[in-house]
Amino acid sequence: MDKPKHHIFVCSSSRLTGEIKGFCAQNEGLEILENFVEEVQDRELDGEVMVTNTGCLGLCSMGPVVMIYPDTIWYGKVTADDVEEIMDALEEGEVVERLAL
């Protein structure tokens, strides 16, 4: 089946127990996720870029964390305001160095 060119994983500290807590969820994790979904729609990249929320990625001290595969680009201390810049870089095949882990 067709797979996206880029798959963006956003830590939202989604718990298996259903609790809504955790560092990334409390620090714009959900807003970051929403912004990625909106940016993908606005740029008409559906199909090409997929966005998924995740449970804890184990890098809480560097959170909120965003991972992009198969590029294997990891970003830390991301804010909701960084999403546009991350998407710009992704489209240009570049990395936002100041956020890269």
Next chain:
Amino acid sequence: MDKPKHHIFVCSSSRLTGEIKGFCAQNEGLEILENFVEEVQDRELDGEVMVTNTGCLGLCSMGPVVMIYPDTIWYGKVTADDVEEIMDALEEGEVVERLAL
């Protein structure tokens, strides 16, 4: 920073709202996740293989879904019993064709 050689994402239908529902969560999604974590520990692959739960991957009709990056191997209709075979294949650089999407 050091990144894992393989990152396994297991759909557990983790909801942002905290609800525990969804196709994969109801169909061994959590057991599949647990089995991956155990297999990684048993094979002493910590650091090399990372396992993360995700929210809905949008492929519910093919769930439970497992995705492995940066390999970009997608598996569908996975059962808890399939995990050992998937890990065997991963270690051998192979794909379990009967489950591949």
